[in-house]
Each structure stands twice: as structure tokens, then as C-alpha cells.
Amino acid sequence: MKQFFVTGISTDVGKTITSAVMVEALEADYWKPVQTGDESDSETISELISNNKTVIHKSSYSLKAPISPHAAAALEGVYIDHNKIHEPKTENHLVIEGAGGVLVPLNDSDTILDIIMPTYYVIVVVKHYLGSINHSLLTIKWLLLKGYDVAVVFNGEPNSASEDIISKITGVSVLGRIGQEASMTKEVIKKYAEELRPAIMAL
Numbered sequence: 060m061k062q063f064f065v066t067g068i069s070t071d072v073g074k075t076i077t078s079a080v081m082v083e084a085l086e087a088d089y090w091k092p093v094q095t096g097d098e099s100d101s102e103t104i105s106e107l108i109s110n111n112k113t114v115i116h117k118s119s120y121s122l123k124a125p126i127s128p129h130a131a132a133a134l135e136g137v138y139i140d141h142n143k144i145h146e147p148k149t150e151n152h153l154v155i156e157g158a159g160g161v162l163v164p165l166n167d168s169d170t171i172l173d174i175i176m177p178t179y180y181v182i183v184v185v186k187h188y189l190g191s192i193n194h195s196l197l198t199i200k201w202l203l204l205k206g207y208d209v210a211v212v213f214n215g216e217p218n219s220a221s222e223d224i225i226s227k228i229t230g231v232s233v234l235g236r237i238g239q240e241a242s243m244t245k246e247v248i249k250k251y252a253e254e255l256r257p258a259i260m261a262l
């Protein structure tokens with residue numbers, strides 16, 4: 060049973076879509092430890108997967124405001140204590156989705172990085188925009204420096220100039236690409252799950 064932590068170079072880059080592909084490819088469980096905003100990623104996952112093995116585990120913290128967890132928690136008078144975020148027990152593989160990027164604050168001192176266990180294989184979702192090379196190198200190099208195993212998924216419109224240089228400078232393996240789709244459906248997720256399964260299984 061393997062655990063994968065899906066992070067991204069920022070928010071809104073395709074972590075949930077990539078998580079759905081990985082969940083479907085592995086018939087894995089899904090867990091979003093810290094959710095902010097009422098657009099629940101867990102609900103999106105349940106709408107996009109087809110297999111009947113997946114268990115979607117309850118978020119440890121689910122906050123209303125669609126902003127950084129530290130601020131959303133403060134608005135509700137909640138303190139996010141990373142020591143109270145416990146990985147769910149399961150015999151299945153586990154896909155864990157972060158909130159935003161790796162240094163998103165949970166409180167005045169802890170960040171998402173503090174809930175990425177050393178044993179997790181970290182998947183970094185990269186979406187192209189002007190500035191994404193810098194954000195990608197910062198994220199990937201920081202994770203490598205911290206000793207994590209890291210792989211990349213490129214999501215959205217292809218951009219070989221960005222993708223090639225990110226791969227060359229970081230040296231991390233690329234699981235594959237998820238193209239820019241007109242809309243995200245169960246069928247699209249299944250298509251990418253089939254395509255990426257060999258690379259995911261080989262991690």
C-alpha cells in the first residue's frame with residue numbers, strides 16, 4: 060500500500076484532477092486533510108471516479124472561506140493543529156491532496172509541508188502560466204532538498220519550453236501529461252488513468 064501526496068506549484072493548477080486520475084488508476088482511497096472553500100474537492104473526486112473500491116476519507120479541517128487555511132481558520136476561531144491531522148487507516152493505496160502549494164500556512168508556524176510525511180511519494184502538478192517555471196523550480200527543489208521522492212505531472216495546455224527546462228534542471232521523473240480538456244468527466248479521468256497507470260505503478 061503506497062501513499063502519494065499531490066501538491067501543486069500553486070492553487071488551481073489541477074491537483075484535484077490529477078488526484079482523480081491517480082485514484083482511478085490505483086483504485087486508491089482519497090483524502091483532503093485541509094479543505095478551504097465550499098467547493099469541496101472530495102465531492103469533485105466522488106463525481107469523477109468510476110471504480111467502486113475507493114473510499115473518500117473525511118477532511119480533518121474543512122473551512123468555509125476560499126482562502127489560505129491559516130486565514131480561513133482564524134475567521135472561524137479555529138486553530139489548525141497539524142498534530143491532530145491523522146492519516147486514515149486503509150489497506151488501499153492512498154492519494155492525499157494538499158491545499159494550494161507546499162508552503163501554504165496552516166497557522167503562524169506550520170505549513171502544508173508539515174503534513175507531508177517522509178514516506179509519502181510527492182506528486183507536483185505543474186500548469187503552464189508566465190511565472191510557472193520559477194514556481195515549479197522553487198517547489199520541486201525545496202521538496203528534493205527536504206529529502207522527498209518527487210515526480211511531476213504536467214497539466215493543461217502543453218508548453219515544451221517550460222516542461223523541458225523544468226525536467227532538465229530538476230531531473231525528476233515526469234509521470235505524464237493531462238491535456239487541456241473541454242470539460243472534466245468520468246470518461247476523461249478514466250482515459251488518463253489508463254494512460255498514466257504504468258508510470259504511477261512504477262513509482
Ligand SMILES: Nc1ncnc2c1ncn2[C@@H]1O[C@H](COP(=O)(O)OP(=O)(O)OP(=O)(O)O)[C@@H](O)[C@H]1O
Binds near residue numbers: 071157237
Ligand atoms: N486538464 C484540464 N482540462 C480542463 N480543465 C481542467 C484541467 N485541469 C484542471 N481543470 C479545471 O481547472 C480548475 C482547477 O483544477 P483543480 O480543482 O484540479 O485545481 P486544484 O489545484 O485542485 O485547486 P485547489 O488548490 O483549489 O485544490 C477546475 O475547474 C478543473 O476542473
Ligand SMILES: C[C@H](N)[C@H](N)CCCCCC(=O)O
Binds near residue numbers: 127
Ligand atoms: C481556496 C483555494 N481553492 C485553496 N483551497 C486554498 C489556496 C490557498 C492559497 C494560499 C496562497 O498561496 O496564497
Ligand SMILES: [Mg+2]
Binds near residue numbers: 074075076100156
Ligand atoms: Mg483541489
